[in-house]
Amino acid sequence: MTLKILWFIPTHGDSRYLGTSRGGRHADFSYFKQVAVAADTLGYEGVLLPTGRSCEDPWTVASSLIDATRRLKFLVALRPGLVQPVQQARVAATFDRLSGGRLLVNLVTGGDADELEGDGLFLNHADRYQLSTEFLTIWREVLARSHHGEPLDFAGEQLKVRGAKVIYPPVQAPYPPLFFGGSSPEAHELAAQQLDTYLTWGEPPAAVAAKLADIRERAARYGRTLNFGIRLHVIVRETEEAAWAAAGELIQHLDPATVAAAQKKFAAMDSVGQRRMAALHGGQYDPGNIRKGLEVAPNLWAGVGLVRGGAGTALVGNPEQVAARIREYADLGLQYFILSGYPHLEEAYRFAELVFPLLPLGVREKLxxxxxxxxxxxxxxxxxxxxxxxxxxxxxxxxxxxxxxxxxxxxxxxxxx
Structure with missing residues (x-):
């Protein structure tokens, strides 16, 4: 299996140190463009753009980067309940057409009730997944029919359309590839039914293997197979000692109050995946020994998750160690690796230069x-x-x-x- 490596556009900010303004970097269009051009030049498959109220709008940012890049793909979020499925299908088709087929779509159901209510969505966890199921059914079908000019009628419990059409079809048929991550039973069932690639956050390999086995079993009931991927941070240096020193530097300015506040917020979310991330470390760490309690598997470090929501683990080590851990995940069936590092511009270069030569990559033209x-x-x-x-x-x-x-x-x- 050839691997596909994606990088990350830090639209919610970038820094040399977590949990503090010290070392903070002004993240504006100029900086996003630098990161995107670096990823494109180095040969990354694409970039993920995060979504939520703490981020710049991902569709606007991704659109602004189309002309700055040549072959880079953009993994951009769908947020059921915040937009209508047919309208969003038109946006996706337009982006795919203008970019020459470089759109990847990331379904995000959301796990923070406060954030969702602030955006006008008042649904519990189960109802959000019901909404997402109907949203994707309409979105996929209306785009698939756009290649033949056929209208769509659909009536669900939460969503309904009559005579829905997308006149300008996307370049990618029947629709741009759909990615999704979630750890609840409802999330696994939705992935099995409708998604193309399932993404997990960076849990230890045994936990990832169990999740993939469950999704494969569910998908088989529908006669489907999925691709799989993982979202991780990376801290790679030429020596193992230097890599762990860099991990320590990343959190050296954290204070216990910031960690406690972040963990309290994460605990209030109804995201099963977020709870699994938090359980890896329990909000505890020893500044004098940053591996103690945070190295949750060989070279897998949970220190990022002390204050960062979502993906909270990093691969830490020398190039050979990091490549070995990636191959270990690949052996489970993971093909997509969505990576990031602080700061994102420099680390995009560092990872490509140190680790790309050690991996079986489906890399396009690059230097x-x-x-x-x-x-x-x-x-x-x-x-x-x-x-x-x-x-x-x-x-x-x-x-x-x-x-x-x-x-x-x-x-x-x-x-x-």
């Missing part, structure tokens, strides 16, 4: 350092097959790579040295 491909001259393209690590087949050189020495000498490649 690579010649030492990543042992024995290949700098002025030659790698062959289309054989003798080249799979991650770099079809790559394009623009070298020389590195700083020219004394105005004359090309920097030595690792392979040559």
């Amino acid at each position: 690579v350092q010649p030492e990543s491909i042992a024995g290949q001259p700098q002025d030659r393209l790698p062959p289309s097959g054989g003798g080249t690590p799979q991650a770099f087949q079809g790559a394009r050189y623009t070298g020389p790579f590195g700083e020219i020495v004394a105005n004359t000498y090309l920097p030595k490649s690792a392979a040559a040295s």
Whole structure:
């Protein structure tokens, strides 16, 4: 299986340190564009844009980045109950057409009742999933029919349409791929029925395996199969010691009051996935030993979740360790890895440079350092097959790579040295 690696556009802010304004970065369009262009240039499959009241609107931001990128895909949120399904289907079709088929869609049912009520949605957990089921049924069908000009009639418990049409169909048929993450039984059932790719947050491999087994079993009842993915942070450095030191630096300015306030808020949510994230660490940590109680599996660290909602775990280690953990998840059947790191611009480069060469990636055209491909001259393209690590087949050189020495000498490649 070739892996697909996505990065993250930090539309709710970026920083060198969690839980404090120290090291905070001004996250505006210019910065989002820098991150997107970096991900596009490096060869990431796409980027996830988060959603919620703490974020800039993901559809607006993603649309603004279409022309700044060439092949980057955008994983953008659907929020049932906040918009109507046919209207949202038109938005998705337009985005897909204008981007040349670069839209991925992420269903987000929401897990914070206070936030949802602030946006005008007053439904409990079970009713939100019923709404999401009907929303997706309309959304999928109206887009599928748009390729043939057929109208749709649908009557559910919460949603109803008559003669619904999308005149301009999306590029991707029958509709842009649908992603979704949720840990409750209702979420698993919805994924089994209607979604294309199920995403889990970064739980230990055994817990992830159990979730995937349940979803596979449910999907089989409908004669369906799904793709799978995972959402993680990454802290990779050239040595294991440096990686754990960087993890410690990330939370070095946290204070107990901030952690307690964040955990209290997370506990009030009705998201099963959020409760599972919080249970990994219980809001407890030892500043003198950041691995104690937070390394919940080899190289899997729950320190991010002390103050960050949603994805709260990070892979921490040297490139070989991080690649090994990714392969361990891949062996469970995970193909999509949606990653992020603080700050997002620098870490996008760091991860690509250190870990991409170690993974079987379905990477599109990208810039690579010649030492990543042992024995290949700098002025030659790698062959289309054989003798080249799979991650770099079809790559394009623009070298020389590195700083020219004394105005004359090309920097030595690792392979040559």
